[in-house]
Amino acid sequence: MQRTDLIPQKFRQGAERMAQAFRDLDQVIVAAHVNPDGDAAGAVAAAGHVLRSMGKEFMVYAQPGLPGYLDFFSMPGVVHTTLEHPPFKPRCAVLLDCGEPDRLGRELAARLPELVTVNIDHHLGGDGMGNAANWVEPTAAATAQLMAYVALAADLPLTGELATAIALGIITDTGGFCHGNTSADVLYLTAHMVEHGCDIALLRERLENTWSRGRLTLWGQLLQRARLERAGSVCFCPVFLEDLRKCSALKEDLEGFVEQLRRLRGVHVAAVLREDSPSSCKFSLRSYGSIDVRAAAARLGGGGHRNAAGGTLRADMESAGAQLLAAIAEELDAEGVA
């Protein structure tokens, strides 16, 4: 298979356009949304590798830095958490995986007007963030996938750290080849990178084997506490500040927990309600197929996607829990789910 054959027809023009846009840049800030996840970090790293191969000066900016579980991941250069002392005077920016300017971090958002910007994303919206060029493809599984096509259009082989960066983004945003966005294109791209030495098994191992003792204990307690509602169609679990403290666990240790509850047989909606203060709680909802938890979240002022949504409730846990379960029940009633 020719390298450029890996770029799906529908993405070819965009990839070529972006490769050209990259060639026109220099003194570049490369950045994604704040609190970068694996796709944001992977896309940023991939953009850095492409710029480096083109001989450009660039700096990586991430607010407030990469999360601890990505410590193993090698970025192309220092990760700057401020723009106060840049290594050069930035003239351009490549913006990645970020639907809206506000999510770039305050410093970078304020600088945008004075920069030549190129924007690449797979989230809906944000089409206009690049003043020089925009490439927004909601059918792509990951922004890193789009960066792979930019690299291929720039005639770079998908090997070494570039391939690892792309694989990181793909693995993150497909849930490890689990979600419905795991397209044939994504699998062909991954197959090609594995064929050329990318060790996805090692990458997944490093991503997934980072449980702390506190996380293990916390999950243990919460799995026992989770309760079924509405004849088993809803699984609900409240999490108190006290739980985190007692287990020496962090908020981030809850990541993935609501998905775990959704795995219960018969459960249509999984809901986790986390206490943030005596008068504020954060909720996360997950569902399958046609069940729309975004609609349930919207009733409470939250948002998200059909199968993954969330929001904040200004109430104590008891009241917030009642509101949350009522909103879910209303949505299930509206959809006719027993």
Added chain:
Amino acid sequence: MQRTDLIPQKFRQGAERMAQAFRDLDQVIVAAHVNPDGDAAGAVAAAGHVLRSMGKEFMVYAQPGLPGYLDFFSMPGVVHTTLEHPPFKPRCAVLLDCGEPDRLGRELAARLPELVTVNIDHHLGGDGMGNAANWVEPTAAATAQLMAYVALAADLPLTGELATAIALGIITDTGGFCHGNTSADVLYLTAHMVEHGCDIALLRERLENTWSRGRLTLWGQLLQRARLERAGSVCFCPVFLEDLRKCSALKEDLEGFVEQLRRLRGVHVAAVLREDSPSSCKFSLRSYGSIDVRAAAARLGGGGHRNAAGGTLRADMESAGAQLLAAIAEELDAEGVA
């Protein structure tokens, strides 16, 4: 990409040979090892589909039937759990994913001498089980992967139930594209099937979202009980008969639990010891990379692979736990792991 291009060069001759062997069969028992897992069931189903497309009579035999979590999976015909009343007089057998005759189930093992047998497997050993033809490829990720190549060599499109069967085997034996056997070949094959309509996201959802309430409660208790040994390099968890009873959980609800313990940061070896009777315990070991738990298991009369091994100890839990931890420590000492 041409369909036959999907067959790696190293597997072409074998696939052609097996396609021819299938053409020579009729009145066929299709079977894998007892207590079939996803790869065994997937390979059996795939072989049934190939035989059906060739106009052959066949029956699926599985002892003691498929596990409950595969209820959703559509087999090509009734799953026979005995050979006492076959729908035809069996003349031939296709044996899949089974390293030794004993693991076929007593009835079928006893019948082997009177049958024309073809054997396809990716486990080491068992090379001689087919008296008409053998194809054993330890570098294949799954027996279902080999069946895909047989189907392609027989000029069948990898679509519909045939593709689902192959994907089931691949997903099972690669741990959801997690393990080191997730080769480029496996990914190209999966990409091709997804391109032609195979819904791997739905398949994974059905495979993974089958937790019972009892399983959730059991894991909750055990996650809290798991303890670190040897300065955090070993995570050990004993499971008593009483635990299963109290949580209304089954032995099979422990599946995946030892892998979960291995995800703890810093843990080299995860060990679960399950009480089967007051004087017998079963142990499961998992490790990463170079750490050889097969060697530790062998010290106790067990076996397995380098990173996944197990066995049975004729002792009570206390004594068995001490023996197990000593064997692991001995192995880690031998390998120089602090």
